[in-house]
Amino acid sequence: MHEMALCEGLVQSLMEQASSQDFSKVHRIWLEIGALATVEPEAMRFNFPIVARGTLAEEAVLEILPVDGHGWCMQCSTPVAVRAFGAGCPLCGGFQLQISDGQQMRIKQLEVS
Structure with a gap:
């Protein structure tokens, strides 16, 4: 379940950006x-609140924006x-x-204060 590690990286990135x-507070994240990308959006939604607990993103809403695959x-x-590899x-x-x-x-947009 690498989505947990991805959520940890996301929170770390938010803390670096906050600095x-x-x-000091993240309200909403558009990801x-x-x-x-071999990332399961539902697993991200599940894991993010767990990883964000006790951080500046604890109450943040995670909005997932799907991006279609394209090629030549x-x-x-x-x-x-x-559609798939x-x-x-x-x-x-x-x-x-x-x-x-x-x-x-990638983080597309943040709502912060």
């Missing part, structure tokens, strides 16, 4: 999670939607896809 940006099919030279091109069925988006997990 450098001079805020982008790509469809190809080298066989048909077309940008395509990619190992999936073929939805247009030609080819498996030579170069992933261009959807692998990230």
Whole structure:
């Protein structure tokens, strides 16, 4: 369950940002999670309150923004939607896809005071 470790990293990042940006409380976090990031959003939602307990993000609301996977099919030279690793091109069925988006997990926005 690596989502627990990801939540710990998220809280650590929030504490570092609080120190450098001079805020003391996080109210809301918008977190982008790509469809190809191998991160389970529900596990993040479950683990975040546990990890954030006793920190500046203890009462923060975690908003998860899904990001679709995108890639380039080298066989048909077309940008395509990619739903999962190992999936073929939805247009030609080819498996030579170069992933261009959807692998990230990043803080998109914070509401702080």
